[in-house]
Amino acid sequence: MEQNSKKSQVAMESLMVYGIAILIVMLAVGALIYFGVLDLGAYLPDSCKIKGGSFECVDFAIDATGGGINIDIKNRVGKTITDLESCSWISEGDRSGTLQPDRSEVANGNTVLLTDGESGEDFEELVGKKTKLTFTCQYKISGSSIQRTFNGELTTTVSGSY
Numbered sequence: 001m002e003q004n005s006k007k008s009q010v011a012m013e014s015l016m017v018y019g020i021a022i023l024i025v026m027l028a029v030g031a032l033i034y035f036g037v038l039d040l041g042a043y044l045p046d047s048c049k050i051k052g053g054s055f056e057c058v059d060f061a062i063d064a065t066g067g068g069i070n071i072d073i074k075n076r077v078g079k080t081i082t083d084l085e086s087c088s089w090i091s092e093g094d095r096s097g098t099l100q101p102d103r104s105e106v107a108n109g110n111t112v113l114l115t116d117g118e119s120g121e122d123f124e125e126l127v128g129k130k131t132k133l134t135f136t137c138q139y140k141i142s143g144s145s146i147q148r149t150f151n152g153e154l155t156t157t158v159s160g161s162y
Helices: 002-034 117-126
Strands: 047-050 055-063 068-075 087-091 095-101 111-116 130-141 148-157
Touching: 047 055, 055 117, 055 148, 068 095, 068 117, 068 148, 095 117, 095 130, 111 117
Parallel strands: none
Antiparallel strands: 047 148, 055 068, 068 111, 087 095, 087 130, 095 111, 130 148
């Protein structure tokens, strides 16, 4: 009986040692993430999502060397949209601005480029890092006087060389 007791004690001690070692490793990784040494967000893919499905992000970029924010969106409303004026955006770190469309009327299936060329220097310290911004645009459907809104979220790596 005493031999089984010793085996059980050795097994229990081994489990405790491995458990404590795993806990220490998890705490160390957590501390690295908390203090910003390890950035897991850098491993996430770039994405652009517009809520509702009426619009689609075709291409997007944030360039800190002068290009600023560029978002190419496709009209999937099913009708021509009109009165697409400036869109507001806000980003991490209290950055904000206005995206200007390259035209105010967009036929169904066509794309429109939203740009804020003056925002590039706002992102200088984020070159090579991921950033997230949200944008809101207002438009009307051709033949309607009702103002409609769509919202989008952009997560991308800031390009440029500073």
